[in-house]
Structure formats: structure tokens, C-alpha cells
Amino acid sequence: MSYTLKMKVWRGDQSGGDLQDYDVEVETGEVVLDAIHRVQATQAGDLAVRWNCKAGKCGSCSAEVNGRPKLMCMCRLSDYDESETITVTPMRTFPVIRDLVTDVSYNYEKAKELPYAELPPRDADGKRRMMQEDVERGQEFRKCIECFLCQNTCHVVRDHEDNKKNFAGPRFFLRYAELDMHPLDTVDRRSMTREQAGLGYCNITKCCTEVCPEGIHITDNAIIPMKERVADRTYDPLVWLGNKIGIRDKDRDSRTEV
Amino acid sequence: MTDTVPESPAAPGEVEKHQYDVIVIGAGGSGLRAAIAAQEAGARVAVVCKSLLGKAHTVMAEGGAAAALGNLWPDDSWQVHFRDTMRGGKMLNNWRMAQLHAQEAPERVLELEDWGALFDRTKDGLISQRDFGGHRYARLAHVGDRTGLEMIRTLQQRTVQLGIDVYMECTITDLLQEGGKVSGAFGYWRETGAFIAFEAPAVVLATGGIGKSFKVTSNSWEYTGDGHAMALRAGAKLINMEFVQFHPTGMVWPPSVKGLLVTESVRGDGGILKNSDGKRFMFDYIPEFFKAETADSIEEADRWYEDKKNNRRPPELLPRDEVARAINSEIKAGRGTEHGGVFLDIASRRTPEFIRKRLPSMYHQFKELADVDITQEAMEIGPTCHYVMGGVEVEPDTEMSGLEGLYAVGECSGGMHGSNRLGGNSLSDLLVFGKRAGDSAAAYVAGLSGRATLSDSDLATAQELALSPFTTSGEGTDPSTGSGTDPSTGSGTDPSTGSGTENPYTIQHELQQTMNDLVGIIRTREELEKSLTEIEKLKERAQHLKVSGDRRYNPGWHLAIDLRNMLLVSECIAKAALEREESRGGHTRDDHPGFAEKWGTLNIALSINAAGDGVDLATQPLPVMPDDLAAFFEEGH
Numbered sequence: 001m002s003y004t005l006k007m008k009v010w011r012g013d014q015s016g017g018d019l020q021d022y023d024v025e026v027e028t029g030e031v032v033l034d035a036i037h038r039v040q041a042t043q044a045g046d047l048a049v050r051w052n053c054k055a056g057k058c059g060s061c062s063a064e065v066n067g068r069p070k071l072m073c074m075c076r077l078s079d080y081d082e083s084e085t086i087t088v089t090p091m092r093t094f095p096v097i098r099d100l101v102t103d104v105s106y107n108y109e110k111a112k113e114l115p116y117a118e119l120p121p122r123d124a125d126g127k128r129r130m131m132q133e134d135v136e137r138g139q140e141f142r143k144c145i146e147c148f149l150c151q152n153t154c155h156v157v158r159d160h161e162d163n164k165k166n167f168a169g170p171r172f173f174l175r176y177a178e179l180d181m182h183p184l185d186t187v188d189r190r191s192m193t194r195e196q197a198g199l200g201y202c203n204i205t206k207c208c209t210e211v212c213p214e215g216i217h218i219t220d221n222a223i224i225p226m227k228e229r230v231a232d233r234t235y236d237p238l239v240w241l242g243n244k245i246g247i248r249d250k251d252r253d254s255r256t257e258v
Numbered sequence: 259m260t261d262t263v264p265e266s267p268a269a270p271g272e273v274e275k276h277q278y279d280v281i282v283i284g285a286g287g288s289g290l291r292a293a294i295a296a297q298e299a300g301a302r303v304a305v306v307c308k309s310l311l312g313k314a315h316t317v318m319a320e321g322g323a324a325a326a327l328g329n330l331w332p333d334d335s336w337q338v339h340f341r342d343t344m345r346g347g348k349m350l351n352n353w354r355m356a357q358l359h360a361q362e363a364p365e366r367v368l369e370l371e372d373w374g375a376l377f378d379r380t381k382d383g384l385i386s387q388r389d390f391g392g393h394r395y396a397r398l399a400h401v402g403d404r405t406g407l408e409m410i411r412t413l414q415q416r417t418v419q420l421g422i423d424v425y426m427e428c429t430i431t432d433l434l435q436e437g438g439k440v441s442g443a444f445g446y447w448r449e450t451g452a453f454i455a456f457e458a459p460a461v462v463l464a465t466g467g468i469g470k471s472f473k474v475t476s477n478s479w480e481y482t483g484d485g486h487a488m489a490l491r492a493g494a495k496l497i498n499m500e501f502v503q504f505h506p507t508g509m510v511w512p513p514s515v516k517g518l519l520v521t522e523s524v525r526g527d528g529g530i531l532k533n534s535d536g537k538r539f540m541f542d543y544i545p546e547f548f549k550a551e552t553a554d555s556i557e558e559a560d561r562w563y564e565d566k567k568n569n570r571r572p573p574e575l576l577p578r579d580e581v582a583r584a585i586n587s588e589i590k591a592g593r594g595t596e597h598g599g600v601f602l603d604i605a606s607r608r609t610p611e612f613i614r615k616r617l618p619s620m621y622h623q624f625k626e627l628a629d630v631d632i633t634q635e636a637m638e639i640g641p642t643c644h645y646v647m648g649g650v651e652v653e654p655d656t657e658m659s660g661l662e663g664l665y666a667v668g669e670c671s672g673g674m675h676g677s678n679r680l681g682g683n684s685l686s687d688l689l690v691f692g693k694r695a696g697d698s699a700a701a702y703v704a705g706l707s708g709r710a711t712l713s714d715s716d717l718a719t720a721q722e723l724a725l726s727p728f729t730t731s732g733e734g735t736d737p738s739t740g741s742g743t744d745p746s747t748g749s750g751t752d753p754s755t756g757s758g759t760e761n762p763y764t765i766q767h768e769l770q771q772t773m774n775d776l777v778g779i780i781r782t783r784e785e786l787e788k789s790l791t792e793i794e795k796l797k798e799r800a801q802h803l804k805v806s807g808d809r810r811y812n813p814g815w816h817l818a819i820d821l822r823n824m825l826l827v828s829e830c831i832a833k834a835a836l837e838r839e840e841s842r843g844g845h846t847r848d849d850h851p852g853f854a855e856k857w858g859t860l861n862i863a864l865s866i867n868a869a870g871d872g873v874d875l876a877t878q879p880l881p882v883m884p885d886d887l888a889a890f891f892e893e894g895h
Contacts, residue, residue: 013810027512027513027514028512029511029512029514030512030513030514031627040763040813040814041763041764041767042763045762045805045807045812045813045814046805046806046808046812046813048810048812049813050309051479052313052315052317052478052479052480053313053318053478054478055318055515055518055627056623057317057407057619058312058313058317059313076627097449097810098810098811099811104310108310111415111418114415116415116416117373119372127327127329127384127385128368128384129383130376131379131383132386135377135378135379138376139378139402142376143404144411179374182374182376
């Protein structure tokens with residue numbers, strides 16, 4: 001069953017642009033990205049859009065559909081009324097390059113500042129042993145497909161350009177949490193998370209969690225536990241006293257502070 | 259999008275230039291692994307890729323990386339893996355590549371863990387391994403059904419950690435050479451349309467496959483055969499191009515997702531195939547070649563998951579070529595589903611908890627895109643173009659092609675998988691040969707005394723070619739062959755000075771239809787001949803493309819450039835398929851069923867023709883396996 005969908009697509013570049021109207025034939029069961037592709041193939045060959053897998057696995061086709069941050073490939077037309085106009089605009093937090101394509105280099109710059117896993121030598125038989133329950137916490141965070149919708153939505157940077165310098169953003173807090181929860185990792189990066197990544201800027205409004213297409217509990221499972229761990233390290237008087245008199249948090253024994 | 263992005267597009271005629279020891283084209287598993295190896299070996303390395311870092315096709319791999327770690331089945335060994343791989347490829351594999359792959363895969367997987375990968379675990383805390391088609395033992399290291407994502411993220415993070423330069427959204431269009439050796443590569447920034455050239459004595463092609471030339475495919479827009487075509491044009495040879503893997507299980511409904519991959523893990527974890535009569539039909543399709551190792555009753559097949567010693571593998575886990583053909587036959591015989599597939603059922607076989615735990619991404623994919631709850635109902639699936647076994651012929655130990663300084667790895671190389679690749683052998687292939695190529699490219703460069711230079715005239719030619727879609731003359735074209743729509747420009751100024759008439763999207767669409775209809779899973783002489791005629795017509799029409807808009811992030815222009823590669827590799831596939839008069843692996847000739855003895859020892863090699871506008875074909879003998887390895891295939895093994 002096909003019908004004519006009314007679309008408004010933002011076209012333009014850094015110097016400006018506007019919403020342009022397109023009427024496009026679509027079929028039941030299609031997604032917004034299908035409609036965009038059809039516009040491209042039949043009406044606007046130069047319509048700029050990023051995409052790769054079209055299956056919600058690569059995180060390339062992030063945009064704002066009727067104002068909501070989404071992956072266009074996972075955004076089904078059947079979720080909208082056939083008579084409804086669908087408006088597609090680029091992610092707002094990042095500078096636009098052209099049409100729906102934005103300059104997401106902020107994220108790649110932040111990625112360069114990240115720490116990495118530092119594991120002890122392997123066991124004598126050349127393998128490593130970790131229990132499934134212990135890797136699962138990190139595995140949740142490694143489901144991240146780097147669509148950067150959380151970064152786009154986070155109000156710390158969405159409306160405050162100057163915060164970008166000091167704030168890694170939810171996507172990368174996942175990485176800090178993942179390493180802190182890695183069963184074999186040897187480094188304690190709590191100070192780093194506060195000072196370098198700017199964890200303190202986050203006031204847990206959970207916007208990032210709401211838009212995550214992978215359903216990662218960014219706030220509850222990564223950010224809040226990291227905030228607690230950082231606070232323990234910095235402010236907890238019992239921890240301070242314990243450190244002072246030589247009673248230490250045993251969980252941290254295998255980690256070296258940086 | 260790197261530190262090196264120019265502030266403004268280079269002025270007309272100007273080309274941004276960079277010097278490296280090794281450049282790697284493609285940032286999937288094999289490209290990143292090659293870059294890491296070369297950088298660690300002391301070379302100055304750049305990775306150049308069409309998409310953003312972390313988005314390459316590897317990210318879509320689901321099932322796992324095959325490696326004989328022996329974590330669940332201690333009897334597993336590289337020898338067994340080697341034997342499975344060769345038999346899966348119907349003995350047409352390059353034996354040395356299959357050997358190196360089986361021997362080195364375990365260490366390559368463990369290395370990922372050193373770099374932070376978090377694989378699923380066994381009860382003992384080791385890397386868990388899952389069953390897959392054609393593998394005697396559970397062998398695939400995995401993370402649920404998103405193993406490719408884990409692999410690419412691990413390699414990406416390692417790449418960043420090592421400070422390797424990455425040129426993202428930068429498309430290489432041509433290889434450059436001097437004195438019979440590679441000297442670099444030429445391309446454009448997708449963002450600005452500005453041209454860029456790399457001077458490098460070693461170039462590693464890691465560009466993936468060709469699947470975008472087919473209509474129903476699991477592959478993304480990037481899979482336009484760039485590496486295959488550039489290698490051909492640079493004088494290297496391609497082998498095994500007739501062998502295209504149609505994955506048995508792609509989604510068939512809704513139309514938007516037709517072709518989207520459904521991981522083999524569904525079958526590895528207990529899923530079965532049924533036709534519209536509810537019959538588990540794979541027992542009717544066990545070929546003679548695999549009879550001895552395949553269960554012939556439902557009872558035995560079901561016991562195998564727990565007891566591999568005393569039972570044989572279920573027929574659902576035959577190699578992919580066998581399963582895809584069987585599904586195709588069922589559908590043709592009228593026993594297909596409403597939307598032209600068959601049923602893949604795990605709901606009636608495993609608990610919802612097990613399914614959600616082992617196959618989270620499949621659960622999500624069907625729920626979100628098809629309104630199907632796979633823990634409650636069967637999936638509708640059918641074959642989809644997935645992988646090309648063929649690629650650049652390389653020296654097995656170093657991955658160097660016939661052109662000095664040019665290397666090829668992963669899907670764009672040929673030989674490793676013979677006529678059919680086993681599931682799980684791709685991710686491990688990327689790692690094993692990625693590292694080998696990176697090491698040997700670095701060593702090659704270190705041993706050179708002088709460096710080649712880029713010639714201005716070559717750069718000018720490459721530029722002219724890249725810009726030709728804006729300037730093609732429309733002479734001799736028939737305007738009525740276009741799509742009938744006016745590809746109006748949305749924004750920007752139109753620099754097009756030519757009078758081309760053909761919409762690149764229309765040509766691409768017609769090529770995909772042609773390949774799907776005439777060079778698909780079942781082939782005949784008549785259809786293959788017709789496909790070659792059609793491809794010639796499309797090649798002619800592609801001389802007269804019309805591109806709207808300007809050079810800044812213009813997908814229409816990008817496609818126009820990629821089309822040249824798509825057409826060339828499509829011709830390779832159709833020509834080789836016409837030549838090989840037998841059925842083997844990913845090449846099935848309805849008019850020549852079964853193996854032909856003569857073809858069991860021959861490769862088909864393709865090279866660019868004298869005019870540079872098509873390909874020539876030749877047969878060459880397959881390298882002969884030494885006796886100690888050949889012994890694995892005798893009775894009793």
C-alpha cells in the first residue's frame with residue numbers, strides 16, 4: 001500500500017537554509033530514511049544525508065524528526081498518520097555541513113582524550129579469565145553505536161557552546177564507566193573523570209537516556225555510579241578517614257590512581 | 259574530518275598533498291588492523307575512509323569471529339578449523355591462506371581482549387564460543403549478536419590510542435603508480451569536494467565488497483567494489499569473482515528492510531527452517547559432499563547441540579551456499595511464505611530469556627522494524643546478497659598483489675574462502691590478514707631506498723575523471739532512457755556545464771535489478787549472456803551522467819563516481835560466472851549442476867583489458883596443497 005507523504009527537509013549550509021517541501025511516494029512498512037532516499041533518487045540528487053547500515057547498528061543517520069532526535073532508519077512511517085507532514089532537520093548541537101549532515105568532529109576530538117584499558121599480563125596459559133556477570137556491566141555500555149544523539153540532546157552542550165571544551169558528554173562517560181567496571185583493568189581514573197571529562201557538569205536530567213536508540217541506561221548505570229565513585233574518592237569523610245588510618249577500599253587495590 | 263581538513267576547498271586545479279609510508283583505504287576490521295600493525299612496526303600510517311570512523315561494514319557483523327581457541331571443545335585445533343574452511347570453500351581456497359588463517363586466528367582474537375574487548379564468557383570465565391554452519395565445533399568468539407560492533411570499536415579505540423591519522427569521509431578514486439610500483443592514491447573530501455592526494459610507497463586496500471551492485475543485499479552504500487576496481491585498473495588481477503555469497507537468512511518483510519541480515523547465530527543457537535507446510539525441510543537437501551557429517555534425523559540433530567561427539571550437525575548448519583539454495587528451491591516450489599520467504603523459527607525451540615540474551619539485536623531488529631516478536635513467532639526470511647568471495651589476488655604470506663606496493667585484505671582480497679565462506683571466518687580473516695598486510699607493508703617500505711613521486715599529469719587526469727559527471731557531454735544519449743523525472747537542484751549553485759541526461763541513481767537501480775535477476779543465486783548461460791549485454795548498455799549510459807548541485811557533500815556526484823567501480827566489478831562477476839560451467843559454492847549454474855572435475859583445480863583470473871574499458875578473463879591453476887595438509891582430507895579425518 002503506497003501513499004504520498006508530505007515532507008519538509010532542511011536544506012542549506014553554514015550560511016543558512018530553510019525547510020523545503022517534498023511530496024514523495026512511500027509504502028507501508030517504510031522508514032523515514034527510505035523516504036529521504038527516494039527524494040534523493042528522484043527529486044534532489046544532491047540531498048546530503050549520512051547513512052550506512054540502515055538497521056540501527058552503525059549510528060550514522062541521526063537527525064531530528066519532527067523535532068525529536070532519532071535514527072532515521074529506525075523511525076517508521078507507520079508511527080505517523082498518513083496525512084501528517086514529517087519534518088526532518090539536522091542535529092542541532094553540531095554545526096551543519098550541508099542539509100542533514102552535521103560536523104560531529106567534536107565527538108572525535110573528545111574520543112582522543114579518552115583513557116584506554118590497561119590490563120595485567122594474561123594468565124599462564126595465554127588466556128584471560130573474567131566472569132560473565134562481571135563483563136556484563138561494561139558490555140551494556142559497549143552497545144553504544146556512536147550515533148551521538150545523546151551528545152546532541154545533552155543540554156550542557158546543546159545550548160552552551162563554550163561548555164564543549166570541558167565536557168566529554170554522555171557518550172564518553174560511558175567509556176569511563178566501562179573502564180572503571182572492567183574486571184581486569186588496573187587504573188583508577190576517578191579524578192580524571194571529574195577533572196578532564198567534566199562529569200560534574202551533568203545534573204542527571206536523563207535526556208541522554210531517553211534518546212538512546214540502544215536503550216542503554218546511560219544515567220542510571222553509568223553516570224550516577226561514576227558520580228558516586230568520584231564523590232567517594234573526593235568527599236566521603238569515612239573514605240578520607242579510612243585512607244588516613246590505613247583501612248582501604250579493597251575493591252580499588254588492583255587499580256593505580258592517575 | 260581530521261586535523262588536516264583544509265579550511266576552504268582547494269582552489270580549482272589545486273590538490274592537497276600528504277606523505278605517508280603506508281596508507282590504508284578503508285576503516286573496517288581489516289583496514290584498522292592493518293593500520294595498527296603498520297604503525298606498531300614503525301611506519302607512518304594514514305587510514306582513509308568513505309564514512310566516519312566506526313561506521314564501516316564490520317559494524318554490522320553479528321555472529322562472531324571463528325578461532326580454534328578450544329575453550330568449549332578442547333578437541334578443536336587449527337587443523338580442524340583449516341579442514342572445515344577448505345571443505346566449506348569446496349576445496350577451491352588458497353590452501354596457504356586457509357592455513358595461516360586457522361593458525362593465527364586465536365591469537366588475533368585474544369589480542370582484542372588485551373585492547374579492551376569484552377567477549378561473552380564460558381562458565382570458567384574464558385571467551386565463549388558459539389556454533390555456526392560448517393564448523394565442526396562451537397568456535398565463534400562473540401558478544402551477543404553484535405560482535406562486529408565490539409570488534410570495530412576495539413580496533414577504533416586502539417587506532418586512536420596509537421595516534422594514527424584518520425581521513426574520514428574521504429573517498430579514494432584512483433591509485434597512482436610510477437615505474438611499475440604503487441606511489442600513492444588520489445581522492446576527494448566528501449564534505450567539500452576538494453581533491454587530495456597521498457604519496458605513499460605502500461597502499462593497503464581494505465575496501466570491503468561489492469554487494470551494492472545487487473538489489474537485495476545486506477550491504478551498505480559503501481560496498482561499491484572500489485578496491486576491486488581500483489586494483490584492476492592499476493594492473494592487479496582479481497580471482498574467484500564468480501563466487502558471491504547469498505546469505506540464507508535476510509529479512510523479506512516489510513519492503514524497507516528486504517535483504518537486511520538475520521544472523522546465522524539464530525540457527526547456531528537452535529533455530530530451524532520450515533516451509534509453509536510447517537515441514538523442517540533441510541533434511542531433504544543434504545548434499546553427498548556433507549552426508550557423512552550431517553544428521554539425517556530430527557532426533558540426532560537436536561542432540562548435537564549438547565553432544566557433538568556422538569551426533570552429527572543439523573542440516574540447518576550446512577554451509578551457507580547449501581542452505582541458501584535449499585531455501586530458494588522451497589520458495590520456487592510454491593512452499594514459501596506470504597512475502598516470498600520461508601520460516602526461521604527459534605521461538606518454539608528456546609526460551610524467551612535465552613533468545614533475548616543470545617540474540618538481543620535480532621530481537622530488537624524484528625520488534626522495531628517488522629512488529630515481530632521472535633520469542634513468540636517465527637521470522638520470515640530469504641536469501642540476500644552478503645559477501646563476495648572473489649577479490650584481489652595476493653601473495654598469501656604478505657598480502658601483496660601483483661602490483662608492487664599494493665596490498666589487499668579482507669573482503670576485497672580473494673582466495674582465502676574459495677568458492678564459499680563459512681560464517682565467522684570473515685571477522686577472523688580481517689584480523690589475521692590485516693595484521694599480516696600491515697606488517698609486510700611496513701617492512702617493504704623500510705627496505706626501499708628511494709621514494710616515488712606523484713606526477714602532475716596523473717593528478718590532472720584523476721581530477722578530470724572525478725569531475726567528469728559534471729561535464730559529460732550528452733551526445734548520443736537517448737533522453738527517454740532516463741527516469742522520467744527531473745532531478746532538480748535543491749540548493750547551491752550548479753557548476754554542471756555538460757549536457758548529460760542520465761540520473762546516476764537510475765543507472766544504479768537498473769544495474770542492481772540486472773544483477774539480481776540475471777546473475778543471482780541460480781544462473782544460466784542465457785541469462786548471464788544477457789546480463790553482459792545489459793551491463794555494456796549501462797556502461798555506455800554511464801558515460802552521460804547528469805549530476806545536480808555542486809561539489810560539497812553531494813551524494814549524487816559521489817554515486818556517479820562509484821558507479822564506474824560498480825559496473826566494472828559487475829562485469830567481472832558476470833564474465834567469470836559465464837565461464838565456469840559447473841556449480842560450486844557461491845556459484846550455481848542451473849544448466850551445469852554439480853562439480854565439474856576440470857574446474858576443481860582452476861581459478862578464473864580477471865584483468866583490465868587493453869582499452870581499459872572492460873575486463874579480460876583467463877584460467878590459471880590453483881596452488882597445490884602440500885601432502886601433510888592434503889592428508890587431512892583423506893578418509894578417517
